[in-house]
Amino acid sequence: LYKAYRAIPQPRPKYLENQPIRELMHRLSIVEYKDERTMQRYLSLVDDMLAADIPMTRSEWNSAMSFAGRYLRKIGDVQVETATQIWLRMEKEAGLSSSAATFSILFDVATKAGKFALADIVVKEMMQRGIEPNRHFRTNIIYCHGLKRDGAAVRKAYQDFVDAGEIIDTLVLNCVIASLINAGEPSAAEYIFEKMKTLGTENTTAAKIKGWKAQRHLGRVLDQAGRKLRKEPERRVVVQNVTPITPNLHTYRLLIKYHAHESGNIDRISELLDEMQQYGIHIHGSIFYQIIRGFSIHGGIRYSSWNKKRLDSFWEIFCQFVERDKETEQKHGDWISEEDRGCYLSASMVKTVLNAYLKVTGPENTRKMWQEIKEIWKPNEQDEEAVNTGLEYALG
Structure with a gap:
């Protein structure tokens, strides 16, 4: 759809009637995960609209703010500044007042960037305007207090x-x-x-x-x-x-990540993984990514439960799931949603596995594992180079 739009000569929006351009903006605003590619795609459309002097709706401005502020997993000063500038432009130049959704986006971006004073200003501005918080805003407030490490305020x-x-x-x-x-x-x-x-x-x-x-x-x-x-x-x-x-999947992933990264309770992780299978909850590859990453954190210590035997066991289970999900990946991997994907090998997953084996078993066995993985995975040249570079860096 976006490629078809880009094939239109500039100024592109001028060649489209109002309804198709609104539908296009709406369609491009709905994505499973925001990333740099989807952000640039949407904001390029926004730039075209502004250049063609075609007014945008409040919802479209909100989407622009959301993409600008949330396209990275770790939000920083640049994302906060960009989202704020879009907001100011919406209110001052476009003459549109903010909605609860607008303030929810600004609050979320400020909070996740750790700018709690700015988040408080957003709340005060919203209250002064007499705007009632929406469901998403109230949920963001819960999360904000968690980031502040205030359990009582979360409750x-x-x-x-x-x-x-x-x-x-x-x-x-x-x-x-x-x-x-x-x-x-x-x-x-x-x-x-x-x-x-x-x-x-x-x-x-x-x-x-x-x-x-x-x-x-x-x-x-x-x-x-x-x-x-x-x-x-x-x-x-x-x-x-x-x-x-x-x-659901996200609930289990939260707890498994906590135990893999912080508590180190590997037995609890095994219980949670068993529960997922027992309740028929879809097991996504990110579950094993978090578990195996735990070996890089807790492994390599004498008498640790995060040992080679347990690592081999989790790796074997993961490979079984990869085999199970292979047909779906081959048939639908290009268009299936990320959440619906199962377990599959990727450069980031393989690097995590090799880092875990390096921590637990040392360099020699890690190199051997890499050769074994290549036989199973059959990576393309770009992925193989990415893993090789990461491995050589880890080996020093």
């Missing part, structure tokens, strides 16, 4: 979320778990996790949500339902009862 923000009449789902509870882990309260996070399993088992009427698009749609539906049913608790309970709150 209060969650209670405020409930008291505001918002509807709880798995995504919100995952946010609470992540926030409690960030706040240094993993036991409390595990408690929430166990409650999710119990309540999920008891609630047999909950809808089944599969895929990132369905999750995105659910979030929008719950935001609208929460606002409409603020003063109708009985109807809100009906909606709450059919809203999924069971642990």
